[in-house]
Amino acid sequence: MIELDDIDRQILRSLARDASQSAGALGRTLGLSQPATWRRIKRLTEAGVLRGRRVRLDAARLGFGVTVFLGIKLARKGHVNLEDFERAVSAIPEVQTVEHVLGVYDYRLRVVARDLSDFERVLRRRIMALPGAGEVDANVVLSEERRLGPLG
């Protein structure tokens, strides 16, 4: 496991908000030279801490007004092939994330849809039709906050 100092944490905090900035620009805000900043970013990348970049699109303005978190219980455990289920659920375009979990459900899904009737279509035609899908619990997202986590 990699050890971080305060400057590493500042770099991660800054890149988590805006990863488009150059090493030079980032270094200037931290009072660090461009090569020193670049070396730190390289070390964090090689340690697997920085795992690429992601663009955040405004889902609502692109016509996706509804986000739903689903808990899915598998039916008839032992008779369900997990890999088949995982492959089929991952292939649904509206399904953004799939987590295998331990608890009252077996899988946790994040699903986007245009509106509630579009979500109902995805749920009935795609998700309930998955091989092995049993009980489903749907919760419609009203608000969401993402935090920077323990980088402070």
Place this chain on the structure above:
Amino acid sequence: MLDDTDRRILRQYQAEPDAPAADLAARAGVTSATWARRLDRMRRDGVVGPLEAVIDWRALGYEVMVSMRVTLDKTQPRAFEDFLDAARPIPEVLELQTFAGRVDVRILLIARDMGHYLSLYRERILTLPHIADIDTLLHIAQVKNEERLPL
């Protein structure tokens, strides 16, 4: 308003934001100039947000990830606000969602190991205000984590 060209551009961009712009423009079937102009416009309009670095918490020693699904005591008029205000400062909290459904709030929490998780659970989570019920899902494998929009 967005047209089909905008959607093609966004589809390529969200799939691989680190690829060279010229390659992405070619895949979207537009010139590099059109690519840059349209992305600039969508950034200005707020459709395209910032590029964010993806942090792997496991590489930083956080082995445990848990979804905590909380039901609140809604007879308390400020149940949501009080709960969120108290949960927000916990450093190990990565996400907070509120819902219309059986669950009221979800907390995505990370911990270094099960011992650390247990102490967070007992000292920071169970002490949050207005909890009526709580159940936890322990994440054991990430099957899909792209968070792309089906454009």
